[in-house]
Amino acid sequence: MKKVAIVMGSDSDLPVLEKSAAVFKELGIPYEAHIYSAHRTPDEAHDFAANARKNGFGAIICAAGMAAHLAGVVAANTTLPVIGIPCKSAVFDGMDALLATVQMPSGIPVATVAVNGGANAALLAAEILAVEDEELAGKLSAKRAADKAKVLEKDSNLKL
Ligand code: RP5
Numbered sequence: 001m002k003k004v005a006i007v008m009g010s011d012s013d014l015p016v017l018e019k020s021a022a023v024f025k026e027l028g029i030p031y032e033a034h035i036y037s038a039h040r041t042p043d044e045a046h047d048f049a050a051n052a053r054k055n056g057f058g059a060i061i062c063a064a065g066m067a068a069h070l071a072g073v074v075a076a077n078t079t080l081p082v083i084g085i086p087c088k089s090a091v092f093d094g095m096d097a098l099l100a101t102v103q104m105p106s107g108i109p110v111a112t113v114a115v116n117g118g119a120n121a122a123l124l125a126a127e128i129l130a131v132e133d134e135e136l137a138g139k140l141s142a143k144r145a146a147d148k149a150k151v152l153e154k155d156s157n158l159k160l
Helices: 009-025 042-051 071-077 095-102 118-130 134-157
Strands: 003-007 029-036 057-065 082-087
Touching: 003 009, 003 042, 003 071, 003 118, 009 029, 009 057, 009 118, 029 042, 042 071, 042 118, 042 134, 057 071, 057 095, 057 118, 071 082, 071 095, 082 095, 082 134
Parallel strands: 003 029, 003 057, 057 082
Antiparallel strands: none
């Protein structure tokens, strides 16, 4: 199975990426995590993206807040699928990062998930890998069914 990369602009983004890592652990997907910033370590961000395909990655998750250019810069340097997570910051509540991540120019796509959407970013990466992996597709279906069962149990226990 291909690996997934988790790249964050700062260690202050870690709580969001812990949700991604939990999904990968649950599904048995190999991953590697890095702190590379589009602004503070631009050379490392570039080199990681440019070499990601030959280094065995199948998808890249990029999380950044504020002027969130990381996902776009990584996407500009690879044709692997890039999933952007806009991270919430104190001043604009994540709207700044959401717009910076989602509004990519035509030709360089970034699949943007919700603000702080670490779990969905990992699930989307898993779905991309599962296109060619029946066993992983089965695990994703089982997770959907288990999540559904949890909601239905809450429904039957609901007292209001
Ligand atoms: C972004 O700026 C990071 O992704 C982080 O969300 C935000 C703030 O970074 P720190 O100042 O906390 O390192 O580049």
